Amino acid sequence: MPMPRLPRRFFRSLTAAIVLAGALFAAPDFALADKLHLKDGRVIDCTVVRETDAFVQVKLSVGGIETVKIFQKSEVTSVVKDTPASPAAPESPKTDPRPDAKPDPAAAGQPAGDKPALAADKPAATGDKGNNRAEKIAERAKRLDGGASRVAILNFGAPLSWHDEIADTVGIQVNAAAWKEAVKLLDKDNVDTVVVRINSGGGLLLELSRFNSLFENVYKKKYRTVAWIESAISAAAMAPYVLEEFYFMPHGSLGACTGFSGALKNVEGVGLQMVLLQMEEASALGRRSPAIMRSMQIQAALSATIDPDTGEVTWFQDKSGEYQLNPPDQIFTFTANDAVKFKFARAIAANKEELVAAMGLKEVVWAGVEATRFIDENMRATDRTEKRWQIEFREFQLYFGLAGQTQDPTDRGKFVGKALAALREMKRMFATNANFGLMNNIDDEWFENNERELKKLLRKDK
């Protein structure tokens, strides 16, 4: 039976992508004083962020860009630390990674100073460092523009109003490379506030770290960046999770972040631990309790208590809270009313006017039109390319097969020519977005091998 659109979209989280994924949260300054000795002989200068029985997470510089990578312990010979306490990424909540573990309820309710991940649950903590920075940026821009905020809305996935015009896969249509490019256009128009309007059913886990890093290190530093949720499912919830300010549309939903591949096969083992860890860090940067995202990723109970006097929300990774949000055997997804009630989101906004009012903006200039258009066009173009990719891939397979079967050298030449043309077209597309290859397990090596094979076929007749 054909797969209807909704479920098919969710079959796209690939294990391969997870293995490639690594957090990319760059700290402003760090010394690469530790050394990681790998079994392949390499010695990597790095800063060890975390070490567990299964993996070592390190911060290192790749081509001058600060990057966080995870190495499985099986790859590592030894870890030599220069200092016992390297300046690390934001402290992650100490949650037992076992799916069936019973986390410490008290830990989930620690004050903001002890547990940054919980800070956003407390109204008093929401206006701290991150927001002050954003507010300063917004203030500066307001001065330039006679007091009005310059707000751009960028579509993270095609809004519902596009009516299925294109697909909305994170990593394909919604890709971090385009969002990085859009920064120039936002700056060109003196944008001070960016609304990330999310409507996507998820995508490749590979893309999470790219988006997390881009939002944390670029967008949050430059603009007041808020997420406006229409539907943020799976990777579409995880990618912008480092943002601190969330708003929901009235029918909005966010969650269901379980990683899987193929016919609903869970991501397990190290792959699961890595993505849990990654989202713990994203929770910390987004100033949210890690318990929330964990219940979205694995079957874990989630409850909360709202202090009647202060309105402060305390989260529990079990059923001990006053309000039961997720039973222990289910996966959690927020809807709008609860998101606001439990201070996960700041407000519900049905349209952009309501949104800016909820954001407290008195005067607004809708700006960044070029950036908005660029992102929209990129999604459309990528969608066309994705469809074209499948056609070229089939064309390649067809003519490659015919070239191998035919006994006629002239025909073989024609078929090889067709196969090569398809291969080159695919290669061109692959260069624009390597994630296309993940759909068919294609990488650089695959291109090299097949080019070699086609040349061999041609030589056969000489």
Place this chain on the structure above:
Amino acid sequence: MKTTRFSLVNACANVARGCRPVLAAVALCAAGALPALAQSTPAAPIKDSAAAPRKVILILKDGRRVEGEVISETDAAIKLRVVIAGIKGENEYNKSDIKEMKSADAPTTDAPKTDKPKTDKPAIKPADAPKDAPKPDAPNTGDQPDSSPKSGDAPELGGLVEEQAATWGDQKWRIETRAVPSEADGPKVYMIYMGGEFGRDVSFTPMREVVRDIKKYEPDVVVCFFDTDFVRHGNEMEAFQNDASSFDQLEIAGGIASLLPTRNSPAGEWTKKPRLVSWVRKAMGGAAFLPFIAPEMYYTPDANHGGIGNLEHKLDGVGDERAREKQYSLRQARGEGLCELGGHEKKIMRAMARTDYVLSVKFVDGEPVWYERMPSNADEILLTDDGKEKNADFGVDVLRGKGNDTLVLDASMALRLGLSRGTAENLDDLMDRMGLSRNYVLIKGRGHQILREWAKKIDDAEKQITRLQRNLREVRVKAPGDYNARSRARGERKTLLNKMKAIFTQYKESLNPERLGGAENNLMRIEIQLQTIEAEQLADKRER
């Protein structure tokens, strides 16, 4: 006269069904539409009609909330004219059983009607309507349009709409109205009849056209009447069944929701944003999601709403449990999102969707208080149990619609839960409940026609595809069978394939995948076949 003829049909239909003939006649004569029938009707059970009856809301000590018109009142008791599950009647309540009595303070409906002269004209002219009177049934959202009488568009409007009635089949009596085009000048009402199979006959593309049509008229109210068949891909289902695959139609519901005047409609999309009303008769399976998007919901007395249960078994046997739970969670949340869009309690949607969800309710001052557990006190009512072991519904219960593993709403429960604002058997009833009873105008739109035309196009498209597939199979290389003949045959096949491709592309949202295979899969197969033909052509050679 058109007016009379349709009213007569209405009355006859009511009598024929044995449905409250007296009251139906009262409604008709009140409108002055059918004097002869009104005169021959036994006296209506309405007294003291010269004065507008007082409407009150009683909050009873057992939690029930009763609204009605006061017939008489003593120190010990109060007698009300009430409507329960669409049936009007009189009930007396001991004052000792009443916790609180509030004034409903609403414009009355039936009583003044009986007082009016019985002419061919509307009983109440627009000027008589209490325009400024508060309407208790109307939502106080602050963004509702002014429902005061509008003028203009006279040629486009009709009190009785023959063309529409014709398309409503055996439900046409529901939309008859007592308003007369030349005189009625009240709020304009656009009705959409959502019948047939949801996702096939009611889908995004025709609904986009319907909404374009609605916008032309700038109505004050858009009523979506849900009377869909409980059918999935042509397979009829029984009212007691659950279709967990309905959740795959959420995107259709979401797409249609994005067209209608909901809370989400961007500023400026509607010149005048109308009130959106859902009126539910049968919304089972995929259609069950859509009524929730309207802030105002009403039900017919024989309504059924649900049939989306067993979500947590939708993917049984596929993959791993955690990944399956993810799929359930995101679907459930999207369904609940549509519920919240209309401002309704999402627990109702959850109880409709999951068998393992336990929901009880009690009524405090007539308002529901929810408990996600089995009842623990006598005043709590179990809506759905966990459906496990001894709680699993038995066959007979299921067949009688008495099961409680998943929630299927009828008119009375929807009303009690506060989801429904009232029970209305026909359009006049509905307008009464909405406080628009006197002078509304039913717009003669093309909505029904558009949906029916679409349904016909889908039927035709499926037949055409079947014919093209047969023709494709029958393409043969004709004599002499040479290169040219082979090329011609390939050309024929390409032409047929391209025709199929065009049809699948145009109608893919509605074509029956069980009859034809999924449209996307078909499109992919066609592409592969076209590519293969190209390759064959490339490999072929002229004879020497």
